[in-house]
Amino acid sequence: MATADGHGTATRLHRVPAALRAPLEGRTWREFLYLLLNLPIAIVMFVYAVTMTSLGVGLLVTFLGLPVLAGTLAGARGLGSLERVRARALLGLDVAAPEPLRVRKGGLLGWVGALFKSGVSWRHLLYCVLHFPWAVFAFCVSVVLWVNGWGLLLYPTYQWALERYTDQPGFQLWGDGNGNSFYVDTPFEIAVTSAVGLLIVLGTAWVIRGLAQVDRLLVSGLLGPSRLATRVSELESDRGVVVDTAAADLRRIERNLHDGAQARLVALAMDLGLAKEKLQEDPEAAARMVDEAHGEVKLALQELRDLARGIHPAILTDRGLGPALSALAARCTVPVKATVDLPTRPAPAIEGIAYFTVSELLQNISKHARASRASVDVWRAEGRIMLQVSDDGVGGADTGTGSGLAGLADRLDSVDGILVVESPAGRGTTVTAEVPWRG
Template identity: 40%
Template sequence: MIDGDRGGEVVRTGLLTCVRGLVQVVVAQAVCIPLFVLTVLSIAFIPLGVGVVLAPVVLLAVRGVANTQRVWAAEWSGVPIPVPYRPEPDTRSPFRRLWWLLRDPATWRDVLWTVVNIPLGLLLGLLPAAMLVYGLEGVLVAPWLGRITFYGWGPFWPVDRFGPLSVAAAVALGAALTAFSFKAGPLVLKGHALFGQSLLAPARTTLALRVRELAETRSETVDASAAELRRIERDLHDGAQARLVALSMNIGLAEELMKRDPRAAQELLAEARSASGRALSELRDLVRGIHPPVLAERGLDGAVQALALTLPLPVDVRIDLPGRAEAPVESAAYFAVAEMLANIAKHSAATRAWIQIEHARDRLLMIVGDDGTGGADPAAGGGMRGIERRLAAFDGTMAVTSPPGGPTIVTMELPCALSSPRTSPSSGTG
């Protein structure tokens, strides 16, 4: 029973491989050929202006087919092909979108894959089905041939010259080829997937750059974490710790004065109670600076709404999040928005601000803007540079548009997935 089940699984896999191979043939001939022709024409038309609009559409279509091939390679053959594309710019300008696509090396590798896949996809796609059909011909057709031939030839050699022996040999060879096709078909399909991997995966130079970026990001994250620890230690030493030491001294003095001067002891205890309240408040502020309770309880949506209410100017808040990100990503997003709002309150001289947060294409998009005096520059250091490093630790990006005279618009993106979907997003004005 076990061997029968295993044999049935082999047959099902072989038949499925034939179907998938034929799908690859259709893609190679009916999709890759038109796409390559349109790619050449759209790039040729760029000087005429038509290609500025047409080329991005065609190149993104090529990218879509390549992404489909990546998915098939992973699901059908277990060959992972990472997506190597550079981040898409947040712009509607056709010229910038065209430049983004043309300067990405992965675009040209996609085009090269499209060309080479035309003959190779046809050959490797047909091969599993061709082996199966030819093997089945030897098994099913040869016994009925006898001395009848098609143009003088049977499945493997001229049947009319060898008679029954030829028929028996044809059946045996057909059965062997059929069995072989069930085993070899998935290997042929995997060969096609490996061919796709050789062109569609990130190049070595891209991987080297990525490793260098990750090393730099890790170093910056370690430095930022060390600076954050020093800040917490300094705040504890200069704030809550000093107040607790003074509190302990006041209580000790009150104990000594309790019998000799109860009135003075009572005043010291009152001061101690006041100092304890201030120390507790400072500890709460310190905890909020590490991980705000409102963020844990209400998520990024509620935490940003609460932040907006603390600003001394109107803040339009529009948030559309169908779920919650992981805690580290959520925390990074919260502090990024908090730093931008703090800059608005301190430096912008703005009369109004706005916040827009949404999730699309597996990226958390945050836009914080104001109508202030402008001139914000992350390169000058300070809080914005720290936020840029914090986002980079999660492969996030930050773009600042702040001409003199304003407005200032800060666009931040974090790649992430959402979970725990909610039924309704929120929007409002702080």
């Protein structure tokens, strides 16, 4: 029996409980294969790490010690790469490659120094050492339980072979050497043995998954990028987004000034120059030109106000997010109900981000949603400021790369924010945004 989720993907509804089907699932067998391969691979890695490290330390009295140790670290990184591939194939664990070496100086010395300074290299070497005792334990436990469990479970299928081809009627549980022994050969004993095997198999499937989970932790913790390095990479990416956004905003302001108020003021200056020339010859025509210039001044002032509002509205600075969003909702082409429930004002930067996020979402509603009404809700929840903009339009909002929503998501991500879009076709759109609260 199958059903479909919200994305149209078929999802099988299993009639058999997970505890019973686990021994037959592909995941269990892949994890068992991973634990089997652990032992030979861990032996190779352990021998390599101990031998090469000992050799490098022993050669430290010569100039060869440091290069040998550096080569050991480089080899450990290579073995770690293979382990990540194995974990991805058998455990379904996709661990990103750690940050590459940062060689600041060229040549052998720069490479050696980079390896010694890299915490990633030492974590890979530590993995080669620590993984060996764990691999021995996991291999022994999984193989003993798995093989014996299946052996007991399938005992009824081959008990006849023991009786026919050996001098024993079945499994011998005990014997004292004097002819006194106990064999599992009656139908009841065979059934009990198979039942015990079934229990062992069912339990071992979850033991294997638990052992594999420890391997997942080792691989992700020692062979993946460190949290600090990941955070640095995120901050570098976010900084690039902020720089690009600031540059785009500056280009937009320059374009609006050049095409709008600046062009209007140039025309105004020309009109006033002509009016000045006609002032003596034709005062009435000059008066009309001055009157027209006065109208152009008003339009130029309105464009400058709109531009200033687009940079940072005065009402946001003076009165806060609630009045600013109410004024923004009043200018929307769709009736908007704005509700702001904030105990205090957040930092000005956060207010600005929240304001322009709502502004862009309302612009999208005006241009694309074909909605009859919309709502804006803002509240604080556990150190985050929550924004939710909803409409009853046509839905189907595109969050793919290149869309306005994708750009908005990138901007929010640059300040550790999140954007979630729910837009089923024909059932409106709800966009929820989170940004950190910074008072």
